[in-house]
Amino acid sequence: MVIVFWALAACGSRSGQLGLTPAEKxxxxxxxxxxxxxxxxxxxxSLLLRDIxxxxxxxxLRSDEFKALAAKMLYTVQDPSQDGVGIAGPQVGLNRRVVAVQRYDLPGEPFGVFPNVRLDSLWGEITPGPEGCLSVPGWAGMVPRYSNIIVSYKDPLTLDTIRERxxxxxxxxxxxxIDHLDGVLYIDRADSLWVDVR
Ligand SMILES: [Zn+2]
Known part of the structure; x- marks a missing residue:
């Protein structure tokens, strides 16, 4: 415990977070x-995917490493070898709260990168829909999800916290x-799973 407190005092921000480690950089x-x-x-x-x-x-967030990570996550999720609609930090080996998501709700359906992201609330209809995951290749499943959410995340340029419905x-x-950031995979929530060889 002494070491932990020392580390927080030495490198923590106001909220007590730890900066990127040499291994992460x-x-x-x-x-x-x-x-x-x-x-x-x-x-x-698998152990890393299950970590918090x-x-x-x-x-x-203002470092060159974050800019590089954001660019590489965007490249990776859109690469034809992956062809995903979203990817999370743990999926590329970092237990950091960041996701890249394709915004089908915005004109042009652009991808965005959302650091320090959280689900603030979920409501509405719970409907099962088909899902797959880049970290669980070869499988798909029906997963019940809420229709409406509020997310919060930090703008890496202004450092403002943004909330969106x-x-x-x-x-x-x-x-x-965001489940990935809590060590949860869709297979934990799925009503049914099937082999999906494409
Ligand atoms: Zn996934």
């Missing part, structure tokens, strides 16, 4: 644009990706 800087996506079929990967992710510090399929993607 090395992972970001050493990775190609196409990052390796962790899967549940590898023991080490923590926030970035304000300093980290989102509904529909984009709300489902956010629920799936």
């Amino acid at each position: 090395a992972l970001i800087n050493g990775s190609d644009s196409l990052m390796r996506v962790l899967t549940i079929y590898d023991r080490e990967d 992710s923590v926030d970035f510090t304000d300093k980290d 989102i509904e529909g399929f984009t709300a489902v993607i956010f629920q799936h990706e």
